[in-house]
Amino acid sequence: MTDRPRKLLVVDIDGTLLNRDGAISDEDAGALTRACRSGVHVSLSTGRVVVACLPILERLALDGYHMFFDGALVYNQQKAEEVYVEPVPGQLVKQIADVARRQEVNLDLYSITHFFAERETWATDIRRRFFNLKPTVVNFNDVWQKERIIKGTIVVRSAEEKARAQGIYQRFKNQLSFSWTRTPAYPEVDFINVRAIGVSKGKALEALASFLGLPLTDVIAIGDGTNDVSLLSTAGMAIAMGNARDELKAVADHVTLDVDHNGVAAAVDRFLL
Numbered sequence: 348m349t350d351r352p353r354k355l356l357v358v359d360i361d362g363t364l365l366n367r368d369g370a371i372s373d374e375d376a377g378a379l380t381r382a383c384r385s386g387v388h389v390s391l392s393t394g395r396v397v398v399a400c401l402p403i404l405e406r407l408a409l410d411g412y413h414m415f416f417d418g419a420l421v422y423n424q425q426k427a428e429e430v431y432v433e434p435v436p437g438q439l440v441k442q443i444a445d446v447a448r449r450q451e452v453n454l455d456l457y458s459i460t461h462f463f464a465e466r467e468t469w470a471t472d473i474r475r476r477f478f479n480l481k482p483t484v485v486n487f488n489d490v491w492q493k494e495r496i497i498k499g500t501i502v503v504r505s506a507e508e509k510a511r512a513q514g515i516y517q518r519f520k521n522q523l524s525f526s527w528t529r530t531p532a533y534p535e536v537d538f539i540n541v542r543a544i545g546v547s548k549g550k551a552l553e554a555l556a557s558f559l560g561l562p563l564t565d566v567i568a569i570g571d572g573t574n575d576v577s578l579l580s581t582a583g584m585a586i587a588m589g590n591a592r593d594e595l596k597a598v599a600d601h602v603t604l605d606v607d608h609n610g611v612a613a614a615v616d617r618f619l620l
Contacts, residue, residue, distance in 0.1 A: 353619055354561050356382055357414070357552060357578065358611060359570035360393040360403060363588055366606050367531035369477060371406060378612035379407055382619050388559060390414060392548050392568070392578055394528045394540050396457045396498070397424055399478040412558070416457065416498040417526055417540040417574055418551035421558070431554035433543040435499065435523070440491035443499060443519055443541060448487070450511045453502040456487065458494045463487070470502035477532055499541035504533075512539055526574035531590075531606065540574065549577030569614055570595060571606065586614045 358364060358379070364371050383389050389407075392414040393400060400415065404424070412423045412430055421430040440456065447454035453470040456463040464471050464482040474480040490496070503512045516525050516539070524542045548570075556563050568575070568582035571591040579585035580598050587596045589605030596602055601618075604610035 353387065353567045353584065354565040355388045355390065355556060355559065355567070356615070356619065357390050357392045357555075357566060357568040357582065359572065359575050359578070360391055360395060360400070361528065361530040362571035362590060362606055363569055363575075364391075364403070364606070364611060365530070365532075367534075369532055371403070372609050372612070374609040374612040376407055378609075378615040378620075379409070382615050383409070385620060387619060388561075390555060392418070392551065392570070392575075394498075394500075394526070394538065394574055395478065396462065396480070397422060397459055398462070399480055400424075402479065412555055414548060414551040414555060417528075417542055417546070418548040418577075419497050419542045419546045420459065421551050421555050422459070430558045431551060432497065433546045434495045434497050435541070435543050437491040437496070439519070439522055440496045440499065441488070443515065443523065444487035444491070446515055446518065447501065450515060452508060452511050452515065454487075455482075455500045455502065456490060456494075456496050457498045457500070458496060461494070463490055463494070469504075473502070473533060473536065477530070497542075501539040501541065502536065503539070504536045509537060512537070528572050528574050547577040548575060549581035552578055552581045567614075567618060569603070569611055584618065586618070 394417040420432050462480045471482045503509045524546045526540045528538045564583035566582040567584045568578045569586045571588040585599045586601045587599035588610045603614040
């Protein structure tokens with residue numbers, strides 16, 4: 348039991364709550380329910396888009412405010428209320444789409460409500476099967492003028508694709524924010540989130556805590572990926588999953604069990620209940 352009451356629990360999804368089968372254990376779900384009943388705000392923080400989180404929010408019976416798009420949006424889906432949003436500037440959407448097309452690298456674009464792709468590929472198949480997202484096929488030359496793009500994602504799996512993606516990162520790293528994520532269901536695939544410069548899960552947490560009127564010292568955050576480094580570095584207590592990358596464990600106050608052994612439940616029971 349922590350010596351300070353914590354009022355906000357922020358939990359990553361893929362690799363933290365969801366295992367390689369895309370399932371949340373009954374133990375982890377039960378622990379989050381107990382936390383909510385004890386008066387703790389529970390928020391998800393994810394690189395996923397809003398629609399891809401709806402079955403998870405329903406499974407966990409979570410309402411309230413959550414962080415989507417790797418920190419580019421803090422949003423209450425039930426109220427359609429934006430607390431914080433940082434879309435990608437339109438001209439940069441056009442530029443990176445042009446480069447990705449020339450490099451033959453898969454790029455997804457997302458508004459709050461839509462998933463855009465230029466064509467059906469193995470990457471859109473993953474989105475459909477695992478994330479339950481159906482693409483809206485459009486010409487990227489036009490979409491940036493008509494839609495507010497919150498996030499792009501470069502999706503690569505071969506060594507050649509990953510090398511080309513690194514080239515895109517080097518070209519745009521001073522104009523856009525990049526973060527690499529994986530999901531246990533597709534360990535060979537890199538999902539490289541592309542957002543407006545300065546966007547991070549940590550910055551989104553600052554916005555959410557301010558909105559809720561809570562000091563950051565009252566926040567516990569749990570994650571597993573490199574995109575969670577800013578989240579854990581911002582929270583009052585930082586907990587890394589047992590399956591987390593070493594760079595995340597390096598900034599954590601505590602390392603819990605891995606995702607296949609109910610690491611979230613172990614952390615909640617130890618530090619919140």
